[in-house]
Structure formats: structure tokens, C-alpha cells
Amino acid sequence: MAVSAAALVLVLAISIVYSKTLTGSEKNLIEFLDEKPENGPRVREDVSWPGFPYLKQVSAVSVDGNGNLHVFHRGDRVWDAHTFDRTYRLKDTEQGPIPNDTVLVIDTSNGKILYSWGANKFYMPHGLTVDHFGNTWVTDVGLHQVFMFPSRESNPDLMIGDPFIPGAGKNHLCQPSDVAVLTSGHFFVSDGYCNSRVLMFSPGGKLLREIGARVGHPKMAWWTTGRSRST
């Protein structure tokens, strides 16, 4: 009972946040789809798109305000049953960060890589969100950290969590999975595979609220990923 009540509160909180952050055109789209569900998004492979056959584990994609696609991938690393120990620590930190550029920025009209970055920084890439201001937010489940990089900068402006140290307190994260950013600059971190909570931060990175600790599994909550660019 307590769990379902808490889950209800979480859902309510999420819907409040969600309804406040919809833009007019998003509302129109949702009304349109409600009326005519058959017009909903359909997935079809564009076989003429060149693709990137050498990519292995791709953990996130996000589209920026110019329509370019940002891809976050793990180079030659894999996340499988042997990657973490029972306390969620990354087992093999000795091999160092991934030497490849882990973020590819792609022109969707022709599939060309416009630029790439993110070599020698990340251990186990996970979430990537380009926000309204063009900043790139990434999560690394191996580092247990969230980073915000201003456009075209390779040093983060903001960092949350302690490298390699999982935790459930105010200054630690545990396999954080994704970030969503409002136009106000407030942001939410879904944290994550082990903590199952959502943290809300001020634009400067001050923790304001913890939502839904240990309720459910907010790993891929639709509102987090779906709302991340345009809100």
C-alpha cells in the first residue's frame, strides 16, 4: 500500500512537471494524436541512410536545435554481467577511459559526422541530452557521474557525483541513467539503475528535491527522455 501511494505521488509529481513544461506545439501534437492515433509516430528504417557499422554499444541519441544528431557510444567497451561488482562498482578501471571519441555529432540529411569529441573522458557512457541552450549533458554509469558540457567545449561546466564511487546521499549518484532540462535551466537526473530516484537541481547545480527514492525503476522514464530537448 505504502509503495503504491508513493508511486501515485511520483506519477502526480511527474504529470505536474510534464504539463507545465509542454510547449504549445507539443500540446497540439498530443491532441492531434489523441484524436487520430493512427497518425501516431511510425518507425520505418531509412535504408538509404549510410549508418555507422563500426559502432558497437550505442547508449543514447539526442537531437539539437539545429536538427543534428548527437550519438553517445561506448567505443569497444561493453556493459554486461561482468562489468560491475555487487556493490555497483566498475570492476576494471585500470584500462582507463575510452580512447575513442564517444560523442559523434551527425548531419541527419546526409549521415556525415560534423565533429566528434569525448575521448579519454568516459568509462561507461549512458545518457546524453542536448538541452535548449545547446549544452550537452551526459551520464556515465561507470563513473557514477553526470556532466554538463557547453557546446563545443571539452571541459565540463558542471559535474555531479564522485568518480567511481556509487552512493545514495546528496553528493553521490549510482549508475545515473539520464538528464532532462527545463527552459528555466532546472534539471532532473534519473538516478538510476541502483538508486531508483529522480533528483531535481537548480540551474547552478544545487540539489532541490529528491523524488521517488526506491519507488519503481526510473531508468527510462518516458518524460525524462522524451522531454529532454524541447522543454
Ligand SMILES: *[C@@H]1O[C@H](CO)[C@@H](O)[C@H](O)[C@H]1NC(C)=O
Ligand atoms: C575505437 O578506436 C580503435 C582504435 O583506433 C578502433 O580500432 C575501434 O574501431 C574504435 N571503436 C569504435 C567503436 O569506434
